[in-house]
Amino acid sequence: MASLLLWASYSYSEEVYGTTNNAAQFGLNWVMTNVLPEYTGLQVNGLVYQYTAVKDSESGMIVYVQNEYADGSGYIFRNADDWTGLPGNTIRRKFAFPNLSGELWGPGSIEVEGTGSIVDPSVVYTYKYDPCFDPQSNPNCPGYEEQVEVPEIDFYDPLEDQMVIDELARQAEIDREEEEEDRRRRQRQNLIDNALEKLLSDDGQNPGLIDPVAEAMALALTSRVLPKSYYGTLEGKEYLDSVVLDGGTIADNSKARRSNLAQQLLHQQMVDSQYESSQQENK
DSSP: OOEEEOOTTOOTTSOEEEEOOOTTTTOSEEOGGGTSOOOTTOEEEEEEEEEEEEOOSSSOEEEEEEEEETTSSSEEEEEEEEOTTSOOOEEEEEEEEEEEEGGGEEEEEEEEEESOEEEEEEEEEEEEEOTTSSGGGOTTSTTOOOOOOOOOOOOOOGGGOHHHHHHHHHHHHHHHHHHHHHHHHHHHHHHHHHHHHHHHHOOSSOGGGSOHHHHHHHHHHHHHHSOHHHHSOOOSOOOOOOOOOTTSOOOOOHHHHHHHHHHHHHHHHHHHHHHHHHHHHHO
16 A cells, blocks of 8 residues: 655645555566556656565676656666676665656566566655645635536527417518518509500500500599599489580590599509508508
């Protein structure tokens, strides 16, 4: 079990120091995630190893104690003990590191090259960490901020509300009817403009060529503006009196008729315009 060394006046604002268990107690290869404790911001600042070499004085042997980088790019630590020409013995070495992040340390091992072996290996790492490396890890840490609980709000989709759907459909129907009415109004206005233009452009030389459609339209417009009694047939007895002109007959005044129709059409345009304005104000 890793041991910890605490300052006498320990608080959450101070660093914690500790040592690991023997990394080589189960063999000459080890995984650092099983050796170093899982503290955020932990840093390795030292290593102590010890073993006993078993060999003849004349035999050559080199012992490597080493750790790879976690990303496999080489060695973060490697030390060689050359026992060539030396008798077997026990060796103990200490190393200090400039606070190397625990995340950099990859697999560790003891490797023997040559003739001989080792017994009783021990590899211990020293480390330190700041318990407030992440201020949010503990409410007692300086800089800790109270968590604001955001209430869960149910999402409301108005397009799933049947009343909203019905209202949208009703509004769409109103818009469609208004567009249709506007189309009919423009069509009616075009007919009036065309009839009026034809009447005004006639030179009066041939009254029979007046467009029957224009005459029918004029009559229809008159019926909408004037009361029926104005243009309808008056009931009553036949009036037999007649006017006799000396020297000729009364000719049709085609120009006057065209002028009356033109004035009537202009008047109808004005009435329609006022009607449409009042309709827009009432909406």
